Amino acid sequence: xxxxxxxxxxxxxxxxxxxxxxxxxxxxxxxxxxxxxxxxxxxxxxxxxxxxxxxxxxxxxxxxxxxxxxxxxxxxxxxxxxxxxxxxxxxxxxxxxxxxxxxxxxxxxxxxxxxxxxxxxxxxxxxxxxxxxxxxxxxxxxxxxxxxxxxxxxxxxxxxxxxxxxxxxxxxxxxxxxxxxxxxxxxxxxxxxxxxxxxxxxxxxxxxxxxxxxxxxxxxxxxxxxxxxxxxxxxxxxxxxxxxxxxxxxxxxxxxxxxxxxxxxxxxxxxxxxxxxxxxxxxxxxxxxxxxxxxxxxxxxxxxxxxxxxxxxxxxxxxxxxxxxxxxxxxxxxxxxxxxxxxxxxxxxxxxxxxxxxxxxxxxxxxxxxxxxxxxxxxxxxxxxxxxxxxxxxxxxxxxxxxxxxxxxxxxxxxxxxxxxxxxxxxxxxxxxxxxxxx
Amino acid sequence: xxxxxxxxxxxxxxxxxxxxxxxxxxxxxxxxxxxxxxxxxxxxxxxxxxxxxxxxxxxxxxxxxxxxxxxxxxxxxxxxxxxxxxxxxxxxxxxxxxxxxxxxxxxxxxxxxxxxxxxxxxxxxxxxxxxxxxxxxxxxxxxxxxxxxxxxxxxxxxxxxxxxxxxxxxxxxxxxxxxxxxxxxxxxxxxxxxxxxxxxxxxxxxxxxxxxxxxxxxxxxxxxxxxxxxxxxxxxxxxxxxxxxxxxxxxxxxxxxxxxxxxxxxxxxxxxxxxxxxxxxxxxxxxxxxxxxxxxxxxxxxxxxxxxxxxxxxxxxxxxxxxxxxxxxxxxxxxxxxxxxxxxxxxxxxxxxxxxxxxxxxxxxxxxxxxxxxxxxxxxxxxxxxxxxxxxxxxxxxxxxxxxxxxxxxxxxxxxxxxxxxxxxxxxxxxxxxxxxxxxxxxxxxxxxxxxxxxxxxxxxxxxxxxxxxxxxxxx
Numbered sequence: 071x072x073x074x075x076x077x078x079x080x081x082x083x084x085x086x087x088x089x090x091x092x093x094x095x096x097x098x099x100x101x102x103x104x105x106x107x108x109x110x111x112x113x114x115x116x117x118x119x120x121x122x123x124x125x126x127x128x129x130x131x132x133x134x135x136x137x138x139x140x141x142x143x144x145x146x147x148x149x150x151x152x153x154x155x156x157x158x159x160x161x162x163x164x165x166x167x168x169x170x171x172x173x174x175x176x177x178x179x180x181x182x183x184x185x186x187x188x189x190x191x192x193x194x195x196x197x198x199x200x201x202x203x204x205x206x207x208x209x210x211x212x213x214x215x216x217x218x219x220x221x222x223x224x225x226x227x228x229x230x231x232x233x234x235x236x237x238x239x240x241x242x243x244x245x246x247x248x249x250x251x252x253x254x255x256x257x258x259x260x261x262x263x264x265x266x267x268x269x270x271x272x273x274x275x276x277x278x279x280x281x282x283x284x285x286x287x288x289x290x291x292x293x294x295x296x297x298x299x300x301x302x303x304x305x306x307x308x309x310x311x312x313x314x315x316x317x318x319x320x321x322x323x324x325x326x327x328x329x330x331x332x333x334x335x336x337x338x339x340x341x342x343x344x345x346x347x348x349x350x351x352x353x354x355x356x357x358x359x360x361x362x363x364x365x366x367x368x369x370x371x372x373x374x375x376x377x378x379x380x381x382x383x384x385x386x387x388x389x390x391x392x393x394x395x396x397x398x399x400x401x402x403x404x405x406x407x408x409x410x411x412x413x414x415x416x417x418x419x420x421x422x423x424x425x426x427x428x429x430x431x432x433x434x435x436x437x438x439x440x441x442x443x444x445x446x447x448x449x450x451x452x453x454x455x456x457x458x459x460x461x462x463x464x465x466x467x468x469x470x471x472x473x474x475x476x477x478x479x480x481x482x483x484x485x486x487x488x489x490x491x492x493x494x495x496x497x498x499x500x501x502x503x504x505x506x507x508x509x
Numbered sequence: 510x511x512x513x514x515x516x517x518x519x520x521x522x523x524x525x526x527x528x529x530x531x532x533x534x535x536x537x538x539x540x541x542x543x544x545x546x547x548x549x550x551x552x553x554x555x556x557x558x559x560x561x562x563x564x565x566x567x568x569x570x571x572x573x574x575x576x577x578x579x580x581x582x583x584x585x586x587x588x589x590x591x592x593x594x595x596x597x598x599x600x601x602x603x604x605x606x607x608x609x610x611x612x613x614x615x616x617x618x619x620x621x622x623x624x625x626x627x628x629x630x631x632x633x634x635x636x637x638x639x640x641x642x643x644x645x646x647x648x649x650x651x652x653x654x655x656x657x658x659x660x661x662x663x664x665x666x667x668x669x670x671x672x673x674x675x676x677x678x679x680x681x682x683x684x685x686x687x688x689x690x691x692x693x694x695x696x697x698x699x700x701x702x703x704x705x706x707x708x709x710x711x712x713x714x715x716x717x718x719x720x721x722x723x724x725x726x727x728x729x730x731x732x733x734x735x736x737x738x739x740x741x742x743x744x745x746x747x748x749x750x751x752x753x754x755x756x757x758x759x760x761x762x763x764x765x766x767x768x769x770x771x772x773x774x775x776x777x778x779x780x781x782x783x784x785x786x787x788x789x790x791x792x793x794x795x796x797x798x799x800x801x802x803x804x805x806x807x808x809x810x811x812x813x814x815x816x817x818x819x820x821x822x823x824x825x826x827x828x829x830x831x832x833x834x835x836x837x838x839x840x841x842x843x844x845x846x847x848x849x850x851x852x853x854x855x856x857x858x859x860x861x862x863x864x865x866x867x868x869x870x871x872x873x874x875x876x877x878x879x880x881x882x883x884x885x886x887x888x889x890x891x892x893x894x895x896x897x898x899x900x901x902x903x904x905x906x907x908x909x910x911x912x913x914x915x916x917x918x919x920x921x922x923x924x925x926x927x928x929x930x931x932x933x934x935x936x937x938x939x940x941x942x943x944x945x946x947x948x949x950x951x952x953x954x955x956x957x958x959x960x961x962x963x964x965x966x967x968x969x970x971x972x973x974x975x976x977x978x979x980x981x982x983x984x985x
Contacts, residue, residue, distance in 0.1 A: 269702030
């Protein structure tokens with residue numbers, strides 16, 4: 071018997087070790103292991119057990135076993151940002167990593183039906199062969215799986231031009247907390263048959279079930295993909311955002327703090343606005359000419375960046391343990407950035423980036439910043455200030471335990487009752503974690 | 510469950526006497542929506558003027574256990590506004606205010622009774638547009654658009670209603686008022702996405718915050734004439750593989766063309782054409798000339814005999830008329846119509862269109878077909894006379910086979926008209942019992958006891974809450 075690493079709740083580990091053979095009967099010897107032996111998970115303590123079913127039916131069986139054995143299950147993709155919430159019961163991570171087949175790819179639609187464990191990068195490589203893509207740059211690591219991106223439902227810079235993850239999902243297969251395998255939605259663009267349970271599942275963060283398969287809407291790659299960057303002080307950068315967002319070709323407009331801009335090779339101390347332009351050659355050429363003219367008039371320089379800059383940005387963000395997302399109307403961006411900067415008093419080396427067109431400001435404290443006292447109060451105060459204006463403050467992408475009592479989301483208000491009811495429909499015995507929602 | 514005098518008094522106190530309709534002659538005008546084959550006279554029609562009035566009315570009806578049905582303009586094609594079981598209709602048509610246009614944030618707050626075309630007109634001076642443009646746009650209301658997740662020709666490029674709703678104020682069946690969505694990010698489950706398309710069975714939306722788009726810089730419209738409808742149908746995939754997504758790609762078949770050309774809406778389409786496509790491209794002026802050229806090449810490569818590019822706005826209007834007037838023209842050809850609303854994957858369009866015609870021919874049905882071809886949404890339209898029982902039987906058989914063929918091809922039984930009562934018992938073609946029971950369960954979270962808009966969407970046998978003593982649909 072391999073040595074067990076320290077567990078959060080030692081009593082549970084014995085039961086976990088005894089359960090392992092039964093779990094392996096369901097998912098095969100290579101499909102289950104003790105948490106301590108598993109690949110390290112992103113945040114928090116290791117789970118007691120990890121199961122990687124190879125089929126939806128196996129996932130359903132694992133959940134049935136979990137229900138009988140009273141385990142607490144956290145759904146996961148590849149597991150890179152999975153955070154296991156503390157629980158007195160044995161914890162099991164149910165990972166979709168082995169559900170990594172591409173079941174169908176029809177370039178003439180264009181749609182693809184893939185296992186939840188298929189990586190976004192792998193999908194991009196496949197669809198690029200037909201000059202197509204899934205315009206979803208999920209918040210988080212480049213190693214993200216389709217299933218995780220869909221379950222978290224949070225997009226990246228491209229959400230401005232192409233929509234949030236929910237806009238790309240035509241249907242999906244969900245294995246519910248009570249072990250039902252549900253084929254939700256469909257495979258076609260327009261579909262109003264019955265209630266849109268697909269949209270309920272997207273962004274449900276594993277609270278309703280494990281997403282095992284996703285039917286995706288793809289798009290043709292744009293004719294031209296061009297990124298322009300302007301570096302200046304914060305006020306100047308903020309003043310550039312509205313015009314940049316107003317260009318029809320703007321697929322993403324991103325404000326970067328000096329910490330992030332320097333990672334992309336920019337000069338020290340400067341903020342930057344990145345504009346990603348997608349479209350036909352003539353349209354993008356004109357947009358570029360306009361941007362150059364406007365910059366010259368303001369005494370600013372415009373730099374062209376490779377598309378790889380966006381991947382580098384995503385990697386830099388994913389390397390930080392926590393994201394604080396402050397969001398309000400785009401017209402209030404200046405105030406939202408100001409509020410974020412107030413938070414930075416507790417975290418002077420935090421990086422900041424903003425999806426200018428969507429009004430979402432993200433703060434990325436470093437790991438050492440999270441040891442600073444009192445930051446939870448500051449975040450709580452910022453959340454209340456935003457809520458008073460109708461905005462939101464979310465902690466993401468994954469809810470890490472130990473955020474000093476802060477929930478990932480703010481007050482749900484009257485919708486909490488609806489959410490609880492919906493949770494009960496799919497996971498009546500609360501086998502699955504809450505996904506960071508405060509039901 | 511009947512309306513007591515006391516309840517009517519209470520409703521009149523809440524809404525004002527003029528806003529509680531009980532006279533039989535007026536009630537008769539609410540006995541159906543655009544699905545005229547199914548009728549049910551409501552017990553009363555209520556006309557609230559504000560969210561609070563809707564909430565008060567809902568509370569009163571819920572307390573009295575009186576079922577009620579929300580209704581917009583009554584243009585729905587699936588019987589979603591049918592007042593089954595002597596339900597009361599709550600009409601939202603008085604609530605027709607555009608409350609705010611927030612141009613910098615591309616948002617507008619509107620009441621549910623605002624007509625789609627009225628919103629479009631109000632947005633024009635701001636250089637803005639609300640993308641979903643259903644064919645009934647001159648009459649239908651946004652509340653109805655939200656209930657059905659309405660589409661329209663331009664949803665090919667821009668998406669359907671659900672892609673354009675940021676937030677909702679909803680009165681739940683028991684009268685509680687909740688706010689779904691809003692500025693900032695999604696907190697919790699996507700309740701807006703779940704509500705849109707719930708066909709008035711989860712609650713009544715009394716305020717809608719819509720997402721707007723800037724008007725495109727330029728638009729070009731083409732009309733492509735084909736000898737064969739299958740060739741025209743194959744063009745959707747041809748556009749996609751060429752990497753060109755039009756703003757709209759609409760199909761009309763030979764029978765439709767003949768009918769339009771014989772009417773006052775004639776646009777000069779050759780009467781011997783097998784099919785025509787109305788194609789619209791939008792974007793930067795500088796690119797459109799080249800894109801129009803590519804679109805023409807794609808059509809010719811698919812077998813088009815001729816491709817015309819609209820020279821000016823008047824020309825463009827004429828081309829669209831050919832597509833928009835089909836329903837009006839075809840409705841005059843026969844006493845009754847059955848309009849289907851199937852969707853198939855674009856890659857299967859040519860094959861399924863061929864199959865649809867084979868099915869109609871096999872059952873000796875006169876059929877015309879139009880389609881939002883770009884998103885695979887086909888409207889086979891069968892002409893018949895409901896007094897001819899034998900013909901009705903054949904029409905029903907043919908429409909069943911068409912539904913089955915589309916589902917077997919990986920499609921859907923409804924792309925924009927909704928399930929309502931019309932396709933309720935066919936929902937099982939698409940979903941197994943477990944999913945249907947989940948849908949029932951989800952509805953029960955919002956609408957316990959199914960007091961709001963009963964008897965819609967979910968097949969009766971899948972719903973535990975449907976009590977056997979209630980009447981079934983008024984079919985036949």
